[in-house]
Amino acid sequence: MxxxxxxxxxxxxxxxxxxxxxxxxxxxxxxxxxxxxxxxxxxxxxxxxxxxxxxxxxxxxxxxxxxxxxxxxxxxxxxxxxxxxxxxxxxxxxxxxxxLLAVAEEARHAFGAQQVVAALDARMEQVYAARYDFAAHGPLGQPEGGEEPLLLAPEELEVPAGWALAGNAFAAYGSRLAPAAARHEAxxxxxxxxxxxxxxxxxxxxxxxxxAWPLYVRDKVAQTTEERAAIKAAAAQR
CATH class of the missing domain: 3.30.420.40 (ATPase, nucleotide binding domain)
Known part of the structure; x- marks a missing residue:
């Protein structure tokens, strides 16, 4: 049955x-x-x-x-x-x-990606990111107690060789994100x-x-005038 x-x-x-x-x-x-x-x-x-x-x-x-x-x-x-x-x-x-797990699962289901770095636009010149290995760890992508989601600048995101990059961060940060075996909007x-x-x-x-609680990762949503100016200056330099 x-x-x-x-x-x-x-x-x-x-x-x-x-x-x-x-x-x-x-x-x-x-x-x-x-x-x-x-x-x-x-x-x-x-x-x-x-x-x-x-x-x-x-x-x-x-x-x-x-x-x-x-x-x-x-x-x-x-x-x-x-x-x-x-x-x-x-x-x-x-x-x-x-x-981010749902993003990785969408990339697995829609595109056949088995090793996925999921990245969502976090605004404020940052991305939320996490890695999921469905090939090694089955339907949840990573073992119990796996790495926590990260909050980092697009340039700091690392994509292992052969892994896909999936999410909605490409429009905002496409040229600043690391190369990947494939890029999937998800x-x-x-x-x-x-x-x-x-x-x-x-x-x-x-x-x-x-x-039941939200998982915020970022603990600050507002920036000072000085912080906004510094981010704009850094973006202009890039």
Whole structure:
């Protein structure tokens, strides 16, 4: 007898793209659209619509997956607060998913990349980055306790020989990023989170609503006038 497919809701608002997906048996329903400032007002109606189309009551979900970060501070708070509110009301566990892992999974699924450096534009002349080796470590890309996401300047990002570079940092920093075996535009898609969910569930990664927190990485979002001037001067020199 084949295992029963979990009933899952997943969403990500960590970038300017909003991604929501529902898995119910063999049915996968997804929505992709504009995020950013719109996400706080559109996320809940989209969730209700997709659950309704899937015929899946919120309380019947096995877990709610959300992009925990790193990413936009506002976007991470939106995803986490919505996930917590839904989980408290329906008594459903939460499955926090690293956004960079979702980017790497999207590159693996769409382009066949097995060794991926995931990089997301962190603004302020920096990128969020992490490495995932699906060939060596299976469906989660890296072993338990693997390296934490990094926050660094584009020039500081290292890509091992033969690895792919995936994410949304190319438009802003393309010529400043290290060479790679391939470059793939990829975002932390809700469907990617659903593909990761079985391994994450098996690894015991669900948490109660009270223990779900965003992963910010950066602890500062504002710059002084002097810091902004220094960044502009450094960019001009490059």
């Amino acid at each position: 084949s295992p029963v497919s979990p009933k899952l809701l997943a969403f990500d608002t960590s970038t300017e793209h909003l991604s929501v997906a529902v898995l119910h048996g063999d049915r996968l329903l997804a929505h992709e659209g504009a995020g950013g400032a719109q996400a706080s007002s559109t996320l809940l109606p989209l969730i209700r619509r997709l659950l309704g189309e899937a015929g899946l009551p919120l309380a019947e979900l096995d877990a709610i997956a959300f992009g925990r970060g790193p990413g936009s501070f506002t976007g991470l708070r939106t995803a986490c607060s919505v996930a917590q509110g839904l989980a408290y009301g329906a008594k459903v566990p939460l499955l926090p998913v690293d956004t 975002l932390p898609m809700a469907a990617a989170m659903l593909r990761l969910a079985p391994a994450l569930l098996a690894a015991g990664r669900t948490v109660p609503a009270a223990q």
